[in-house]
Amino acid sequence: MDFESADVLNQAIRLLCLRHRARAAELLAPLGLYPGQEALLLELARTGPMIQAQLSEALGCEPPSVTLMSRKLETIGHIRRTPAPSDKRASIVELTDQGKALVDQVKELWRGLADETAAGLPARTVAELPHVLGAMTDNVDTRRSSRRFSEKRS
Template sequence: MDFDQADAINQAIRRLSLRHRARVGELLAPLGLYPGQEALLLELARSGPMIQAALGAALGCEPPSVTQMSRKLEASGYVRRRPARGDKRASVVELTDSGAALVEQIRRLWRDLAEETVAGVAETSVTQLPALLNTLAGNVQRADRPAAQ
């Protein structure tokens, strides 16, 4: 691959990443959330209550980031944290009823954002897009770090 093609690929990925994150921030702001918090809530909705360490691994986040997000979401009433059975140093995080209701709003927002993002792209390409993006993410994953989901 020559530099011009490599540059075009890298710049397109960079632009998409920056614009997507900025758009996520715009859409989450009316809900009182910041980017990343929605991923934590969606993961809890998918997987159920989890210890913070497992939640961090699922999100590809460092433990202090998960702790900070969990505390903020707990203060807002969207999650509750409790000591894990058998290990009082570990905390289990779970959705509250208001957190579950917020997840439904996030899911609608997430569907709308995906539709906005792929507007004008052929349906066959849209169907293949998750696998392609996951392959790209795996290709840039360093061997010394756990894979982010």
């Protein structure tokens, strides 16, 4: 790929990421959430309680980031952390009733953001985007931990 094409592609990806995150922040703020926290809540809603290290892997985040998010979400009552029975150094993270109620609002917000982001695109393109973006994520993921995108492509 020549530089001009590479520059156009990289700038488009960069701008989409920046603007999507900014729009997500704008939409999450009335719920008292910051970008990233909604992903943690949605993951717990999908999987149920899990060890914080597993949550870190599932989210593709570094453990300290998940620890910080977990502390904040616990402080405001959306999650509960308890010591794992098998390893007292590990914490099991789960949604509280308050967190479960918030997940429904987050899902609605997330649907709206997806609709807004993909507005005007043909349905077929929208259906292909998770696969294309997942492949691109896999290409740049040095940890190769984004298998969930690959698995969904199968």
